Amino acid sequence: MTETTHSSELPKTFDPAGIEAKWYAHWESNGLFRPERPDAQPFTIVNPPPNVTGSLHIGHALDNTLQDVVIRYERLRGKDALWVVGTDHAGIATQMVVERQLEQRQDKRTNYTREQFVDKVWEWKAESGGTITRQLRRLGCSMDWSREQFTMDPHFTRAVVKVFVDLYNQGLIYRDKRLVNWDPKLKTAISDLEVETREVKGGFWRFRYPFADGSGHVEVATTRPETMLADMCVAVNPEDDRYKAVVGKEILQPITGRRFKVVADEHADPELGSGVVKITPGHDFNDFEVGKRAGIKPADMLNMFDAEARVVQTADGMVPEKYLGLERFAVREMIVADMKDAGFLIPHVTKDKDGEEVQADFEPRTIQTPFGDRGGVVIEPWLTDQWYVNAEHLAKAPLEAVRSGAIEIVPKTWEKTFFNWMENIQPWCVSRQLWWGHRIPAWYAEDGEVFVAETEEQAQALAGGKALIRDDDVLDTWFSSALWPFATLGWPDQTDLVKRHYPNDLLISGFDILFFWDARMAMQGLHFMKEVPWKRLYLHGLVRAADGQKMSKSKGNVVDPLGLIDQYGADALRFFMCAMESQGRDVKMDEKRVEGYRNFATKLWNAARFCQSNGIGASHAVAAPASTSAVNKWIIGEVVETLAELDKAMADLRFDAAANAVYHFVWDQFCDWYIELIKGQFDAETKAVAGWVLDQILVMLHPFMPFVTEELWSKLGDRPDHPLITARWPQPGASVDAAAKAEVDWLIALIGNLRTAKNELGIAPGAKLDAFLPEPSAATRGIIERNPAAIERLARLNGIRFEAAPAGAAMQVGAGDANVIIPLEGVIDIAAEKARLAKALEVSTKEAKSLEGRLSNAAFVEKAKPEAVEKARADHAMHQAEAERLAAALARLG
Template sequence: MTELAKSFEPKDIEARWSAQWEQRGWFEPTLDATRPSFCIQLPPPNVTGTLHMGHAFNQTVMDALTRYHRMRGFNTLWVPGTDHAGIATQIVVERQLQQNSTTRHELGRDAFVRKIWEWKEQSGDTITSQMRRMGDSVSWSHQYFTMDDKLSKAVVETFVQLHEQGLIYRGKRLVNWDPVLRSAVSDLEVESAEEDGFLWHLRYPLADGSGSLLVATTRPETMLGDTAVMVHPDDARYRNLIGKHVRLPITGRLVPIIADAYVDKDFGTGVVKVTPAHDFNDYMVGQRHDLPTISVLNLDATINDQAPAAFRGLDRFEARKRIVAAFEAEGLLGEVKKHKLMVPRCTRTGQIVEPMLTDQWFVATTKPGPDGTSIAQKAIDVVESGEVKFVPENWVNTYNQWMRNIQDWCISRQLWWGHQIPAWYGDGGEIFVARSEEDAHAKAEAAGYTGPLRRDPDVLDTWYSSALVPFSTMGWPAQTQEMDLFLPSSVLVTGYDIIFFWVARMIMMTTHFTGKVPFRHVYIHGLVLDAHGKKMSKSEGNVLDPVDLMDGIALEPLLEKRTTGLRRPETAPAVRKATEKEFPEGIPAFGADALRFTFASMATLGRNINFDAKRCEGYRNFCNKLWNASRFVLMQVQGLSDFDRGLGVCNDSCGPEGYMHFSAADRWIASILQRAEQQVAQGFADYRLDFAAQAIYQFVWDEYCDWYVEIAKVQITTGTPAQQRAARRTLVRTLEAVLRLAHPFMPFMTEELWQTVAPLAGREGPSICIASYPQAQPEKIDAAAEAEIAALKQVVDACRNLRGELGVSPAKRLPLLACGDTSLVERHRAAVMALGKLSELRLFTDENSWADAVQAAPTMVVGQSRLALFVEVDMAAERERLSKEVARLQTEIAKAQSKLGNASFVERAPAAVVEQERRRLSDFHDLLAKVQEQLDRVPLAAA
């Protein structure tokens, strides 16, 4: 048998097993229609990305669920993939081109796209390599990239079908626009933060010359596109002006004064300018009042030809300065105030995003489809019916609120990298949506158009292809075996921040195209924040890298990582100081198992996680504890025959006691193992991985290692052959079960240990990852054995507590004198002496004899026994100790008497609660009498 290293060193173990698992194909799904199926889709990380703490946490949860179901014999498929990340990837490659003094426009579209594919082949697998480091048991043969041919065909097919059904259309609508990318961007790529700015008060003269209206704005340049001025219909100050006009300064254009309840009449002057082409709220107002929309910005955010000549071509911020100056020159500039405002910036470029009126492609989410129901309504219905359940349930409210107020989905982006929209245009504006250019020409000819066709240069929003992955990765539109077994998938594990962007859209698209839901459960977890509850960000210098936590990193490299790319470089000294305080010697190597177990222990439902790296240290110690316990067990059983390990059958040499004699401790550990297995199973069923991890931790550390291993040492040393065999069998079989129980959370170490432990426990198999998961056997729960060992623990704890109170070294053995019901102490004499560090155990049947022997030694009452450690004591200190115990018991008695003396409590509380309180009062009285008697003896002994 392989001899285990003296200490747990994770790095070599992790590298070896990660490779073997994949090479041997143990993560590939079985396709057995007679088995239950479990499937989970990995939220595809960007191909440009690297593993961050959110990924590591999310993947720990998914891998634990996957390994658990695989070990339970399910057809188990965890589908991995990466997203082509249109914006992020295009930016990465464009920056590389800039370093070579060229641009994508100089290369041309086809050559640029080839460059991206080259980059992807060379650098696009960073995050999948890191997933292997985490031990993710995905089916790598099912790995996809959202630009793969198979998925691209599904993208085209869904687009064409939706267009044929009238559910995809092209129209001019207001969208988030990044003037550097020159593309529409999704809400997820826009982050609004409070910044310092100004509030300008501008005067708009009334057209009849009778005065002016004062409006306030944070974006004066947009006034060039104003098409109305708005007041509240109930605002008496302006009621007589509704329907009149103001003359827009600079442009001279007349615009109406309208009334709309959107205006907050108590804010500012109560007068609002309306620019439908450059503000989302104004756009809605414009729709209600049939206002014209005048766009005054080019796609690069310079002023266009709709503005007076003096402003054309100016950058938006330069135009702002000149417009304010023009108002001031004409005497129309009022107060200018410093103002805090929310500024929307693109997370990819850092540019301020402009609402821009552009031609885009949209999915009509609320329009009835061919079956009379909209795709949004289908998605609402499957959640209301319970076909899709959210965990925790409160996220249903968030989902429903968004779905019931959903807008049409803008799916086009003005990029070169992505799925090019399958639409072709004729010279007269004709549009032909088709599966291929050949198909487009056929449709054009059928419509009587024979001229040239030009393909739409735009690409689809990345979220469009991501919304299809529940079925596109299963082979749709073909009816595959994977479609039958793994759609719907079992659970989607994701953060709450993409419920709208991904979860809802997957439900909409999957139900519409397959008639099935994409998944049965949506497990929503919180975000991983730093130890102080702040979002981790490179620009803030508080990022933790999960690879650093696994492999370790010295202080200087860590400081360099955290001070590179700060949003405010002047904060670098503060970042260094905070990092040095938190990690004075850098980050030690915790290993993947300790990191994963840390994440699992923090996997509460729906709450954000304040991640403190110090918790990894505790779980690394847990790994060491299990490793060392395994080494001890192996030393007890390695080299022995099956017969001596308790795995044989009785023969002539068994003796009168039989082959094996299981002690109360053997039965106890088997019993509480069943309870731990029940708790773990319930934790998985409820998606409370924190409860499951806690149950494993407590069983391994508090029960198996701290108690049973120590008792088993005594049994093996002092017991009969039958007791020794039973102890060895229980030791190794319990350990083997523990390894399987912990495997979903700690895959590497449990695999390494199991390879040596399993054969000695009589279990065969090539890998723990495909071994059966422990299932609780209630018939093995032994309440009597549990009570017996609980009483034994009380006796041992009493010895330890008395020793601690007296400050006696653990190395010094003392005599223990016991009286009363000493039958338990006698039954477990060897264990009590070993665990209590006793030199002698003397039992008394007569209490007076015991009292004479004990004299003033410290004593403790345990059940019906009275125990004393015989040692020279400080009489004053012992009187003080016993006096404190008397006072404590008197306080407890007073509390219980007060509660029972309260008629309201006695009448209203459940009878069982009242009876329990009466028992507590009686027990306190009995214990007080014994302690008082002991206290009374101390002065006599001193005299």
């Protein structure tokens, strides 16, 4: 027999808030997130470092919950589990926060030197930069806070500078003139991830561009008329027969007087507009490529804007003075008016309701327009000198790693996207025009020669005494975060941590940063460490609103995870995230389900209180106790099966399957059946088994619901030196007893089916009925004879007689190979019940048929709102199931 340890009484009410604050502080202050395990197998993950300016949103809650489930699981399995935590310095976001604070005091950044402003950012970081790390603690994230990192920490900066210098010396970083996404408000280049596309009401203007020889014109269309100030050619498709004769002819641009040629290029779509496009290579990404193919060097491409998107004179001096210094959209209106006055605007003609022709300057269109997600203004493609990484070269090793299986992407469906992007990768612009960030380690001599070195002294040595000026730009934050898996471990020093925890075992990331962060970590990791940064990459989906829409502040459908934690507890939110995370599919927010998982925690709490009140407490044993009764053998076997299911799900990174396995076991097998079956027979064996099973539940559930499980673990037994967070993962040392499983499954089937049948026929649940089973099999007879108390108490039967049932109406209830007959004479009014069931069946059948007709109508399915179609499908399934249930109930009555 296994003894139980002393326990302290559980309160009647489960209160998540008090439990969460108490246990998190205990775990962290006692160093339990990284227990000393020098001889254990290492297991390492790194968190995607959130912006230091950030606060916990629902995407963070999903991402970090999944990571915490994995790290707690591996810690329980005895591994030396390290979860690296830290924050990203978030160049643009942080600089904006501090600049806004200055604005509130009628102050601005340019009133300070660069060094003074950077000092102010560090002051802000010390005072306000820890919001999200406090919030991650509220979620229960068991990160190694003793080694918290920041991408601007001195050791991290040293790694960033070394990587830049090494890549430069290897010819993999270079300076080039190319188009970038330019934010005219922030006056910096930004990455694609910081560009958000919005629908804007705009126009499509059509203009005549005359041939220089006066022989006619071509018609061009544009959504950005202002850019004609920097036009350098006109393109037509080489296969377009309409224009083959004009390729090579000169255009005389009406506003600037600039002469340029008609070129043949496949970018021109014969089906779009007139099939002729004006080409402004210095201000459009597609036009840039057309210009290069037409032989225009980037250095010769015309630039018509300054950093604030105001018009400047182009290198050829052809922009009329009246436009200079004006804002881009004001110039748009002037250009259209001037082209119209000169007779080069082709009006857009429509008809009014009376059939009369109406002319307008442009065709109204909804334009997909790029905006800076932080500056909030329209992004301008701008031709500037920036620093670039040769991403094509660095992408080769990650491509091979994924192909060979050295990196496993889960779900595998993302591989195709990964290959497609990496095989067509463009140079990576890594310079930003900011003051906050890692300053680029490059110095320039007066003659423009550049010297790249880790320190100014080293640059000066390379320059041989020339006067040098340092590059003003800083590095893109994705450049530094690409080093996260190894720079956080102390690289470039070959520390014990680097040797032990690189490569990491797993990365969990949203699919939306697959290229901005994940792929770049793979590039830098393989290049500098000669090994993959992590062996597996798990990509999860987005958390969407309940109706499937993307969450956004403008739609007002953003869900605050901290509000959900306040209302339902962190455990409930965490369990919801896991149960709904189905390998990369988006998670639909459903507050009712979060509430349901809080109820699940309450059900476990009440089951533990019931056990405690009946003398059941913590177990000393890791292995299952010896057992003789079928119900105890059965529940031990259920633990064995659940554990196998859970381990497989975790190995496959099926968070939903793992959560559902433990949920089903706790709610159905343990709370609903085992506790019911053992009521009234708490002998020593049953107490030992029940205590052991409850311990196994707490350990298996702990990764998902760490707070309630740790509280119950501490209250069910006196084990202060053995907290649940560092307990041992179950090792039952037992197997499934097939006979015991068959016996209990038979009882559960009988009780469950009988309760359903009673409900269908309107019989009171507590009504005690007679039952007959003529000629049972030997196995079934044995089960019935061994379990008379359970059959009487739970099935509410006056035993089961092994003889023929009396004549008359009866219902049959199946269990295993048996059909138990239960007479109904005198129990219900059979005729009335038949009439009620028949009427209800008719209504449900009619409703199901009507909905089936609507759903088979293609017009309804295609044209109705998606939510209306979804509701019709749900209603159809409900009525169909109800009809089947009612038909079965009628059949029971014969």
